[in-house]
Every structure is written in C-alpha cells, then in structure tokens.
Amino acid sequence: MLRLLPLLLLLACATNSPADTVSETPIDLSELTIxxxxxxxxxxxYTSEGLVTAYFARMDSLDGQLNAITIRNPEALATARGLDAEFAETGTLRPLHGIPLLxxxxxxxxxxxxxxxxxxxxDFVPENDAFIIARLREAGAILIAKTNMAEWAFSPMHSESTxxxxxxxxxxxxxxxxxSSGGTAAAVAANLATVGLGTDTGNSIRGPSSHNALVGFRTTLGLISREGIVPLYLRNDVVGPMTRTVADATHVLQAMTGVDAADPITRRSEGKVPADYTKFLDPDGLRGARLGVLRALSDDDPDPEIAQLFSLALNDLERLGATVVDPVEVPRFQELRQAQWCNTFRRDVEDFLATYVKRDTVASLEDIIRIGTDSDYARGGLEEARTTTGRYGDSEVPCGDAYTDPRRIAFREAIEATMDSLELDxxxxxxxxxxxxxxxxxxxGYRGDNSQVISPHTGQPGFTVPMGFTESGLPAGLQFLGRMYAEPTLIRVTSAYEQGTHLRRPPGLDR
Known part of the structure; x- marks a missing residue:
C-alpha cells in the first residue's frame, strides 16, 4: 500500500541531478523495500522516475548533515524513464527493476x-562498469549516486576522504x-536510497552496517567478482550489499553472483551457487537451527551495553527455535588468528592503475604519495604500504588466497571442524x-571490531543484522559466521532473527 510523505520531498533535485518532472503522488521513502x-x-x-526524484530531494534535505554522497548520477532520471517505458510496454519487472542503488x-x-x-x-572516469555494476544494471537497478569512503579504504574506524x-x-x-564503507551505510540508514554496495577487506561492510542498524553481507571469498574495484588487499577484498532488510540484501546478492574470467577466484564458486537465493528467506528459519557462541570474541573487553544486547540476542535466538551452544571453543584459536594479514596494497593498486587508469603520471604508489592527500590517516596508510611487505608478523612467509595459503586454510579448517563436531549452522x-x-x-575510541578476526582471512561468509541500540541510541549488530558458500543457511537464520525481533529503526533526522 502506498505510504504518504509531505510533498516537500518531491521538489526538484539538486542542480547536478537533472529533473524536469516530479512524481504525481507523494512517496514515503522511510524504510521502503524492494x-x-x-x-x-x-x-x-508511482514510477521509477518519481522514485528517483524523491530520493534526490531527500538527499537535498538531509545529506548536508551526513556528507555521505559524493556525486549523483546525471543519467539516473533518464535510466528511470527508460525502465518506466519498458514496464509500460512489457508489463514485466526485472529482478531489481527501478530500484535506486548507491x-x-x-x-x-x-x-x-x-x-x-x-x-x-x-578525475578518473572509467570507460566501463565493473562486472557487478553491469550485472546490477542488467537486473534493472538504477545507480543514483556514489558514496564517500575512507580514502583508499584504509580505515575501518571512520570514513574520511580527500x-x-x-x-x-x-x-x-x-x-x-x-x-571504510561509511558513506553507503549512513546514506542507506537515512533512507537516501533503497539499497547500497560496500566493500569489505576486514570490516568495511559489516562494521558500518552494524554502526548504522543495517544488514551487511560479506559473502564467501570467490562468490562475487571484484573486477573493476579499486583494491585494498585483493587477497581479502569482497564486495556486497548493505541494506535495511535481509530480503533486500538477498535480492542484491542474487543479481551479483557469477563466474567472471577477469577475477579468477570466482571459478571457485562453480557448482556452489543456488538458482534462487531468495527461496531461503524464512521467518521460521531458526527453528531447529544450532548456533554456537564464540566467547573468544564476544567476551573480549565488551562494552556493558553491547554485552547486554548480545545476551538478549541469544535469548531471542532460543525463543525463535534455535539451540544455542554456549560456549564454543576453537582449538588453537588464538594461535591460528595470528600473522594472517598481508599488506599487498602496492602490488594490487599498481595493477589496478595499469589496467584501468592507464596514465604515466599515476602508475605507482610513489605517484600516489607525490600527488598527496588531505587525510593524515590515509597518508600513514600510504607510507606503511611503501615500507611494509609480506605477511605481518613474519615477512618471510608468503601471502596467498584463502584456497591456497596454508595459514588461512588451517584457520578455516579449525573453525569448520569445530562447527562440524557440534553440528552448528x-x-x-x-x-x-x-x-x-x-x-x-x-x-x-576504536574498540571491539570483531569483524577483522576470522572471515577476511578464512574466506568464510559473515552477515551482520541489527541487534538493538544503546541507551544513547547508537546501533549494534549481531554477526553470523558460516561455512564456505553457506549463504543459504545464513540467509535462513538471519531472516528469521530479523523477522522475529524487528530491531531496526531509522535515525531521527526528519524530526
């Protein structure tokens, strides 16, 4: 049923976003789903054109407070009109038809x-879409804007760029x-678009999602192509959805999967991708599930309010039908988690520059440093990348991907063996x-980032969903870690937790 909003939200969008018509009917953008x-x-x-116009007007109204949007797509309204004409002619909606995307x-x-x-x-403007952007456009998504980020994705702590x-x-x-995906997180949380994309080298989908009461999917390393994405450490990098609901994240995930010859690691996903991830959305999906509590993370100097929210979450999981195994101990966990990071930024970014940017003046890490930055944090990251090689903690040990690196494999096998022995989902x-x-x-103030510890190294999927709020109104997230390519299981249990708790609420920026 159509929901109503003051007509103010349908004013023409900013001058850098073309608008010559507005929706005939007011659209309430608050928590709007696919x-x-x-x-x-x-x-x-209402129409795709009217929806895009309304989102642009909301950006006009609220992004001055957030500073989440970097540039709006000047072709977004034309794309929306084309999708409206297509629907009028065919009567058929593509999977993401007319869905505004950040x-x-x-x-x-x-x-x-x-x-x-x-x-x-x-001033780098690529000639072609990244593989996943092409897939999302084919599914009918409308790219309406790009979002701010931590410069070069260096920071899990904040989102500051030059x-x-x-x-x-x-x-x-x-x-x-x-x-580093803070712009997407802030904008989606504030209802400046329907769905968004982030990238995650260690935390950067799940951390911003948890801090903004969103659903964030870090999927199995190898499930989704990273072609055409500026890398941080490609051996860890994953791209994924950041949305307000598990269902919306699942629809975006569905559109992005596929083997890409330009990202060879995606060949690992062959035969492991279901035809339809959305069939695993299940409000009763926790009934009979077995979930383990990793106290090595949850009890590591927690804030009292977060600890209390986690305790309530465990009670909710049991109320919704799950068996909670508490605690779960992974043999040699503290030992295996050590020396997993590798600083491959120089190699990875220079390959990106050679493949896509193709300028003699911006071809190396030294060129990037020479051109400079306004961010002290990014400056430190660039200098570290210039002086650091190999695996942190042991520079003589080579860095490999999650399927070939012995240390990464050993860490994953210990976790999955523990899950198997306890029959954990x-x-x-x-x-x-x-x-x-x-x-x-x-x-x-950077404390308690659990997302960095396991899945970026093991390659396993980790999904975060809203877990509640502190007394001061700051969000917290609950993370579910699964086996490799266990996205169907994670969709099932996270959708059930979400539907059984309804813990997300929008920020009060409109008040």
Whole structure:
C-alpha cells in the first residue's frame, strides 16, 4: 500500500541531478523495500522516475548533515524513464527493476568518477562498469549516486576522504559511521536510497552496517567478482550489499553472483551457487537451527551495553527455535588468528592503475604519495604500504588466497571442524563489542571490531543484522559466521532473527 510523505520531498533535485518532472503522488521513502516498490509499480501508484526524484530531494534535505554522497548520477532520471517505458510496454519487472542503488566510490561506474576518495584518482572516469555494476544494471537497478569512503579504504574506524571530507553517523552526528564503507551505510540508514554496495577487506561492510542498524553481507571469498574495484588487499577484498532488510540484501546478492574470467577466484564458486537465493528467506528459519557462541570474541573487553544486547540476542535466538551452544571453543584459536594479514596494497593498486587508469603520471604508489592527500590517516596508510611487505608478523612467509595459503586454510579448517563436531549452522558474536566512536576521538575510541578476526582471512561468509541500540541510541549488530558458500543457511537464520525481533529503526533526522 502506498505510504504518504509531505510533498516537500518531491521538489526538484539538486542542480547536478537533472529533473524536469516530479512524481504525481507523494512517496514515503522511510524504510521502503524492494518488494514494496515493485508492488507500487504494479499498482501504478508511482514510477521509477518519481522514485528517483524523491530520493534526490531527500538527499537535498538531509545529506548536508551526513556528507555521505559524493556525486549523483546525471543519467539516473533518464535510466528511470527508460525502465518506466519498458514496464509500460512489457508489463514485466526485472529482478531489481527501478530500484535506486548507491555505490561506494571505489567501484568502477562508466561515465562517473571512481576516486577511492583520493586526489590521485579525483578525475578518473572509467570507460566501463565493473562486472557487478553491469550485472546490477542488467537486473534493472538504477545507480543514483556514489558514496564517500575512507580514502583508499584504509580505515575501518571512520570514513574520511580527500575528495569529500568526513561522513557522519545519522544516529548521532558526532559519531563515526565506521569505515571504510561509511558513506553507503549512513546514506542507506537515512533512507537516501533503497539499497547500497560496500566493500569489505576486514570490516568495511559489516562494521558500518552494524554502526548504522543495517544488514551487511560479506559473502564467501570467490562468490562475487571484484573486477573493476579499486583494491585494498585483493587477497581479502569482497564486495556486497548493505541494506535495511535481509530480503533486500538477498535480492542484491542474487543479481551479483557469477563466474567472471577477469577475477579468477570466482571459478571457485562453480557448482556452489543456488538458482534462487531468495527461496531461503524464512521467518521460521531458526527453528531447529544450532548456533554456537564464540566467547573468544564476544567476551573480549565488551562494552556493558553491547554485552547486554548480545545476551538478549541469544535469548531471542532460543525463543525463535534455535539451540544455542554456549560456549564454543576453537582449538588453537588464538594461535591460528595470528600473522594472517598481508599488506599487498602496492602490488594490487599498481595493477589496478595499469589496467584501468592507464596514465604515466599515476602508475605507482610513489605517484600516489607525490600527488598527496588531505587525510593524515590515509597518508600513514600510504607510507606503511611503501615500507611494509609480506605477511605481518613474519615477512618471510608468503601471502596467498584463502584456497591456497596454508595459514588461512588451517584457520578455516579449525573453525569448520569445530562447527562440524557440534553440528552448528553458524557461529554468532557481536559485530563490534563497542558502539560507534566519536569523530573527534575516533582512533582512541576504536574498540571491539570483531569483524577483522576470522572471515577476511578464512574466506568464510559473515552477515551482520541489527541487534538493538544503546541507551544513547547508537546501533549494534549481531554477526553470523558460516561455512564456505553457506549463504543459504545464513540467509535462513538471519531472516528469521530479523523477522522475529524487528530491531531496526531509522535515525531521527526528519524530526
């Protein structure tokens, strides 16, 4: 059913976003889902063009507070009109037909800048879409804007870039949205678009999602192509959906999977991808599930309020039909988690520059450093990349992917063997043990980031969903860790937890 909003939201969008018509019927953008949009399209209540116009007007109204959007797509309204004409002619909606999408500014989008938040790429406009962007456009998504990020994706703590400055958390503007996909997180949480994309090298989908009461999917390494994405450490990098519901994240995931010859690791997914991930959405999906509590993470110096929310979450999981195995101990866990990081930024970014940017003046890490940055944090990351090689903790041990690196394999096998022995569907822990830090004190306030510990190294999928709020109104997230290619299981249990708790609420920016 169509929901109403003051007509103010249907004013023409900003001057850098063309608009010559507005929707005939007011559209309430608050918490709008893919299913609701498609129902409204079928009912004739509003159009893709009207929806994009409304989102642009909301950006005009709210993004001045957030600083989440870097550039709007000048072709978005024309794309929307084309999709409206297609639907009028065929009566058929594509899977993401007319769904407004935000894209992190390290993902190649043809005809729009892809800056990674940096001065070195400030005027880089790729000729072609990244593999996943092409897939999403084919599914009918409308790329309406790109979002701010931590420069070069270096920071899990905050989202500050030379090109766009600092993004703020919509639940408290004095706090960080986490990093590095903070722009997408803040914008989706504030209902500036329907869905968004982030990238995650260690935390950067799940951390910002948990700090902004969102659903964030870090999928199995190898399930989704990273072609055309500015890398941080490609051996760990994953791209995935950041949305307000598990169902919406699942629809976006469905559109992005597929083997890509330009990203050979995706060949590992052959034979492991179901035809339809959405069939695993199940409000009763926790009934009979077995979930393990990894106290090595959840009890590592937690904030008392986050610990209490986690305790309530475990009670909810049991109430909804799951058996909670508490605690779960992984043999040699503390030993296996050590020396897993490798700084491969130089190699990976120079390959990106050679493949896509193709400029003699921006061809090396030294060129990036010479061109400079306004971010002290990014400057430190660049210098570290210049001086650091190999695996942290043991530079003589080579760095490999999750399928060939002995240390990564050993870590994963220990976790999955424990899951097998206890017949667990997933392992659970808070995505962060502490709430979002204050922007003015983000480095000292950076505490409790559990997302960095397991899945970026083992390659396993980790999904975060809203777990509730602190007394001051800052969100917290609950993370579900699964076996390799166990996205169907994670969709089943996270959708059931979400539907059984309804813990997300939007920020109060409209008040």
């Amino acid at each position: 299913a609701e949009i498609h129902a409204a399209y079928r009912a004739g209540d 894209v992190k500014d390290n993902i190649n989008t043809a005809g729009m800048p892809t800056t990674a938040g940096s001065r070195a790429l400030a 090109t766009a400055g600092t993004t703020r958390n919509p639940y408290d503007l004095d706090h960080v949205p986490a990093g 997933a392992i659970v822990f808070p995505s962060w043990n502490h709430p979002a830090a204050q922007i003015d004190n983000f480095e000292e």
